[in-house]
Amino acid sequence: MHGSQLRVAYQGVPGAYSEAAAGKAYPNCEAIPCDQFEVAFQAVELWIADRAVLPVENSLGGSIHRNYDLLLRHRLHIVGEVQLPVHHCLLALPGVRKEYLTRVISHPQALSQCEHTLTKLGLNVAREAVDDTAGAAEYIAANDLRDTAAIASARAAELYGMQVLEDGIQDDSSNVTRFVMLAREPIIPRTDRPFKTSIVFAHDKGTSVLFKVLSAFAFRNISLTKIESRPHRNRPIRLVDDANVGTAKHFEYMFYIDFEASMAEVRAQNALAEVQEFTSFLRVLGSYPMDMTPWSPSRGE
Amino acid sequence: MHGSQLRVAYQGVPGAYSEAAAGKAYPNCEAIPCDQFEVAFQAVELWIADRAVLPVENSLGGSIHRNYDLLLRHRLHIVGEVQLPVHHCLLALPGVRKEYLTRVISHPQALSQCEHTLTKLGLNVAREAVDDTAGAAEYIAANDLRDTAAIASARAAELYGMQVLEDGIQDDSSNVTRFVMLAREPIIPRTDRPFKTSIVFAHDKGTSVLFKVLSAFAFRNISLTKIESRPHRNRPIRLVDDANVGTAKHFEYMFYIDFEASMAEVRAQNALAEVQEFTSFLRVLGSYPMDMTPWSPSRGE
Numbered sequence: 001m002h003g004s005q006l007r008v009a010y011q012g013v014p015g016a017y018s019e020a021a022a023g024k025a026y027p028n029c030e031a032i033p034c035d036q037f038e039v040a041f042q043a044v045e046l047w048i049a050d051r052a053v054l055p056v057e058n059s060l061g062g063s064i065h066r067n068y069d070l071l072l073r074h075r076l077h078i079v080g081e082v083q084l085p086v087h088h089c090l091l092a093l094p095g096v097r098k099e100y101l102t103r104v105i106s107h108p109q110a111l112s113q114c115e116h117t118l119t120k121l122g123l124n125v126a127r128e129a130v131d132d133t134a135g136a137a138e139y140i141a142a143n144d145l146r147d148t149a150a151i152a153s154a155r156a157a158e159l160y161g162m163q164v165l166e167d168g169i170q171d172d173s174s175n176v177t178r179f180v181m182l183a184r185e186p187i188i189p190r191t192d193r194p195f196k197t198s199i200v201f202a203h204d205k206g207t208s209v210l211f212k213v214l215s216a217f218a219f220r221n222i223s224l225t226k227i228e229s230r231p232h233r234n235r236p237i238r239l240v241d242d243a244n245v246g247t248a249k250h251f252e253y254m255f256y257i258d259f260e261a262s263m264a265e266v267r268a269q270n271a272l273a274e275v276q277e278f279t280s281f282l283r284v285l286g287s288y289p290m291d292m293t294p295w296s297p298s299r300g301e
Numbered sequence: 302m303h304g305s306q307l308r309v310a311y312q313g314v315p316g317a318y319s320e321a322a323a324g325k326a327y328p329n330c331e332a333i334p335c336d337q338f339e340v341a342f343q344a345v346e347l348w349i350a351d352r353a354v355l356p357v358e359n360s361l362g363g364s365i366h367r368n369y370d371l372l373l374r375h376r377l378h379i380v381g382e383v384q385l386p387v388h389h390c391l392l393a394l395p396g397v398r399k400e401y402l403t404r405v406i407s408h409p410q411a412l413s414q415c416e417h418t419l420t421k422l423g424l425n426v427a428r429e430a431v432d433d434t435a436g437a438a439e440y441i442a443a444n445d446l447r448d449t450a451a452i453a454s455a456r457a458a459e460l461y462g463m464q465v466l467e468d469g470i471q472d473d474s475s476n477v478t479r480f481v482m483l484a485r486e487p488i489i490p491r492t493d494r495p496f497k498t499s500i501v502f503a504h505d506k507g508t509s510v511l512f513k514v515l516s517a518f519a520f521r522n523i524s525l526t527k528i529e530s531r532p533h534r535n536r537p538i539r540l541v542d543d544a545n546v547g548t549a550k551h552f553e554y555m556f557y558i559d560f561e562a563s564m565a566e567v568r569a570q571n572a573l574a575e576v577q578e579f580t581s582f583l584r585v586l587g588s589y590p591m592d593m594t595p596w597s598p599s600r601g602e
Contacts, residue, residue: 060366062363062364062366062529062531063363063364065361065363066413108409108430108432112367128431129409129430129431129432130429130430131409131429131430207519207522207524208515208519210515210525210528211512211515211516211518211519214509214511214512214515215512217512218508218509218512221508223508224511224530226530227511227529227530228363228528228529228530229525229527229528229529230363
């Protein structure tokens with residue numbers, strides 16, 4: 001599909017799950033580490049990279065809203081998606097035994113995803129949060145810490161010369177992260193294979209707007225795979241005047257929807273034309289092939 | 302509304318935003334710190350506390366899914382809600398000047414919410430993630446760290462003998478967290494003041510289920526204040542067999558909805574009866590008075 005030296009930006013250091021997602025999305029690509037999500041966007045915008053691969057939701061942790069914000073603040077297009085099972089390992093320096101450990105470090109989400117398993121392993125050690133999983137492994141190796149373990153991928157163990165003390169330590173085996181691939185140009189949507197389209201919209205006033213929007217899809221038999229209301233960044237509070245109830249306040253929402261259709265289909269074009277009638281803001285983030293590779297659970301199951 | 306010595310469990314250490322939410326929800330309560338969210342649930346279930354106060358969503362960060370999971374795994378009822386503007390300060394030990402700082406520590410979300418302001422202040426120092434905001438202040442005070450600042454509340458500065466170097470350092474002033482109050486028994490819903498009801502549902506099969514569910518509210522003029530699809534923890538992947546497209550996979554979702562009606566209203570009862578027809582799982586998390594206190598932006602604005 002792409003040349004072997006496609007340059008793909010990801011957030012994190014080598015051994016990060018995002019690097020694995022970049023490799024799954026674009027085999028044989030040159031993966032370019034970036035220290036922040038926004039830097040990965042900029043790398044593509046400035047032609048330093050050809051694509052960026054960005055996590056947008058996790059089956060346990062939910063949507064990564066910060067990345068949706070970045071999608072809205074930048075002009076890149078979603079050109080694909082890839083789902084990656086998250087398989088956490090407990091890593092330590094060679095020769096270190098579990099009895100030596102006094103603390104475990106990792107990203108806060110990885111720590112919480114392994115909480116019960118760590119306790120079951122008899123590891124009642126201090127847990128400390130750091131910025132990322134592979135970075136935790138790198139830190140232990142760089143500082144020769146023989147009392148500290150990291151939660152990270154098996155690939156991080158290889159890269160930083162560490163051993164895998166325990167394999168598959170996540171509490172819930174159905175831990176999958178969905179990534180999207182971003183490019184400067186949209187791809188031409190097709191109809192010869194299953195496509196998915198991601199949109200964002202907002203409205204100022206009116207009742208049952210969401211219901212009307214969903215009807216535009218339901219009456220055309222278009223399935224939704226994601227829907228989410230989101231407090232509107234710049235105007236989170238709306239004051240409602242009502243003689244009976246005084247002044248109420250609540251979050252003002254934006255909505256994210258993914259639906260199973262290609263923008264090349266007339267029914268999708270008609271649905272969006274209807275959505276536009278009911279909303280004050282509408283943006284198509286991308287229309288792209290669905291990730292159809294068979295999903296395999298964590299290794300060892 | 303409640304006795305002055307109501308015991309209210311919250312996650313964090315004194316000075317945490319959750320403690321402030323407990324105090325706003327129940328003035329003069331005895332706030333009980335818990336080191337994990339689940340411990341706060343257990344405190345109420347074991348009659349150690351009378352209420353728990355739990356953050357469920359933030360205007361920038363989105364829903365805190367882990368706490369929705371805990372709501373489903375426990376039997377407590379939502380009996381109220383409270384919205385708290387988040388006002389971050391930069392704290393250091395007395396006498397420490399900004400020029401001395403080599404790092405800033407806080408909860409990862411607080412660090413990312415202040416990223417641009419820290420850079421604007423010329424603080425190009427290391428940022429390190431720790432478990433919570435007030436805990437970061439406590440750690441600096443306990444270890445007498447004169448090269449480290451914390452991002453936390455002004456109240457944390459008071460409690461741990463620190464000074465406020467900068468006030469209101471969040472990048473986005475409209476940063477509000479919504480908390481819910483939990484109790485062992487539901488409250489009796491009323492109709493003499495505005496109520497909100499929170500539900501969770503899921504379905505196994507069928508098309509346009511969400512559309513049908515929303516119609517149950519739209520046709521009764523019941524407004525929604527929140528809707529969110531969520532990958533189903535135990536079964537995140539559904540294999541769809543379709544002769545044309547092969548085997549697709551996608552997340553299997555649960556849905557969270559908040560709507561503006563009291564369960565004491567017949568229209569809400571009828572709507573839920575209809576929702577139950579279309580879904581295979583439905584739970585009312587609580588019907589409770591809306592937080593109607595006027596919202597005030599961060600201090601100093």
